[in-house]
């Protein structure tokens with residue numbers, strides 16, 4: 001996974017994940033409170049940017065946070081314990097080979113993970129195995145096709161398309177948000193509900209200009225500069241204009257719009273339904 005993960009495991013990416021989670025906390029975590037005593041699995045916890053919010057918002061639930069990357073897990077453990085939370089256990093592991101017995105967890109949570117997997121239905125099915133009957137899954141994903149902004153230029157749009165194409169070439173899908181409903185259905189979850197969460201940014205919302213447009217979205221596009229140019233997808237001058245134009249949307253008259261998708265579903269309480 002390391003070499004096949006489009007955003008990589010750099011220090012800058014860790015900062016980006018934390019900025020992203022903190023900036024979007026209200027819009028993405030609203031309504032997520034797990035009951036006291038429940039066991040919750042967070043799959044693909046990364047550097048713990050979401051884990052910290054989960055642990056804070058449900059202090060009486062117990063979380064197990066899993067990721068492939070040992071380095072990310074070390075950062076996650078440090079982040080959560082430095083805030084004084086003791087309700088999270090970290091494990092290095094693979095979603096496709098989870099070392100837990102069937103029906104172990106009351107709830108599942110994953111955020112910005114399916115977009116990096118070539119086989120999201122299989123991942124959701126592996127997760128379903130460890131979920132108790134009647135338990136819930138919450139899945140949050142973005143969709144880069146939902147991006148529009150002002151002023152809009154061809155170079156800026158091309159730079160975003162490079163990220164979409166490079167991620168697809170690496171087996172991921174940055175347009176996955178719109179597919180959450182069919183993916184959860186195909187993976188045999190019941191009561192699937194998907195809600196779009198739109199972020200609208202203009203200069204009257206400086207925390208979103210910094211935290212979302214610059215530090216989450218543009219930083220993510222900038223992360224594939226080398227691959228975009230090396231692969232011949234864009235000339236360097238055109239790329240640099242595209243990034244400059246994206247920053248142009250963060251000016252006094254600029255606007256930026258993006259939609260995340262939050263899906264929830266249940267594992268049927270009835271064995272007959274699978």
Ligand SMILES: C[S@@+](CC[C@H](N)C(=O)[O-])C[C@H]1O[C@@H](n2cnc3c(N)ncnc32)[C@H](O)[C@@H]1O
Pocket residue numbers: 001007017018021043044045046047048049050066067068069072093094095096110111112113116117
């Ligand atoms: C974009 S990061 C998101 C991290 C975190 N959920 C967040 O929102 O900040 C995706 C994470 O999924 C992890 N991951 C990818 N495939 C995985 C797998 N098969 N099993 C466990 N973790 C995986 C990666 O190592 C990475 O840390």
